[in-house]
Amino acid sequence: MRHIRLFWLLTTFSLKKTLMNPMSIVILLVGKFLRFGMFFLFVWYLMTYTKVLSGFTPNQVLLFYLTFMIVDTFAQFMFREVSRFKRLLVSGEFDSILLKPHHPFLRILVGGMDIVDLVLLCLYVGLAVYFISQLTSVSFVHILLYMALLMNAFVIVASIHIAILSLGILMTEVENSIMIYRDVTRLGMFPIDMYQKLLQFILTFVLPVGIMITVPVKGLLNVLDPSWYWISLFCALALLLSSNLFWRFSLKYYQSWGG
């Protein structure tokens, strides 16, 4: 309960800081809308010509794209503070976070929610709801499964960000790790079935982009083998556990820079 109260207080302060510069919000929003709109149109245009991609219809492909956008924007909305972690590390401000009687993730992982991304997230969810409603063969159970698998994807995203923070402590490197994560997840904009088998395997078990994006949509479309539910749950839990162990390990080697 106390952690939830603290989380809301930190979110309020983060919003307060964001609203101090309203012009930058407008520019950022316009930029993000344009980028999304252009790519959305590109996919739409592409699909009107190809008709089917790896066995999926245009609407279904757009669902993959929207699911990717939801997962990606959720990561930016929830874990924006991770990209500021290097500054905290090199200035030594991370020390004062470690001294507080709460879990440091409250500050360095979810302590700076980005309200701009919430606006976009709502848009993507709205569009996803629209495209799901256009599907004829989707039952309520499949929608629930899709949501459960999305939750699973959010756990994987959180674990990856915890690993990035841990790596930051050991290497003082955060931005490039985030860029690599984002570049890799972009491979999941479309169903990973369109790639070669080896890449599919890598994108499922090494870099779990497939489990984060392709699996939930396939679950929704009822084209997923039931064993994948367990595989994805196991993957998420294993990643969460190992990233937390990695975090504890990195803290032991924290050198506290900045004097």
Place this chain on the structure above:
Amino acid sequence: MIEVTDLIKTYRSPIKFRNPIKRIILRSYVHHEALKGLSFRIDTNEIVGLVGPNGAGKTSLMKILSGILYPTSGMVRVLNKIPFSKEPQFLKQIAFIMGHKNQLMWELPVSDTLRLNKEIYEIPDRKYNKVCGELIDLLDASDFIDRPVKTLSLGQRMRAELIAALIHSPKVLFLDEPMIGLDIFAQSQIISFLKEYNKHFQATILLSSHHMPDIQKLAKRIIVIQNGSILYDGSLQHMITSDSQLKTLTVVLSKKINVKNLQLPPNASVNYRYPLLTIKVEKKLIEKVLHSLLKQIEYVDMTIENETLDDILARKLNAK
């Protein structure tokens, strides 16, 4: 209260090969021992000064005592807890103030950081209002408490930092160069505040500073660290009286003199610029010099001073 036995802290840093490929593939490290088997004990309500040159290990020691850093080996207990386990009950009883870093939210008013700390430390409304009011009064901070941190002067920011760090009434305070960059007014305000805080809350304070007068004003005991080892641990007054080897005699003359004609011990150091005559002599010779000098000069004022703590420390550190 604070117990340290055989504390060792080793840092490792990667060896930088010129060849970047080698640097990645043959990643090897050089180890540097920052603390070499320290042992000491600090009791409740003590104020202890931690002194030593840059890189001696003072900050590393305080960071281990507060639980920020993990010790390589040895035993550390603060308030009967192991600091690195970061138990909330332990963290609620300590504060670490670093003069060159801040915990305040830069863009927001100081009062927002205080509100956040109130929630973090789970301070009840009544206690928060009382302690906050007392600290604001003691540090004369009512004028700037609602102003964004980025608009404050260094002195104001340090005072705000103190309020934010002490809002939960910690029992142990680690202060690392808290007066850095402050003017003498702000310094004396903070020194009186710390004395008052120590008295009022029976707090234990470990203070590191390069500014010896601050240490002298606050601490009765000092720990001198050099190259990660303790050089001296004991009474500050004892160190000044026992280690002070020189006395400085300053005379304001009423009449010009020829220094060459003064009869002084051969190792006395003399500095003369009329009307000031300064003579540094060994402690044991001061009486003899004074007796002889009074016969040779005419003066309007005269003072005899011990060596400063800075001088004593500099000699002690250089001798090692």
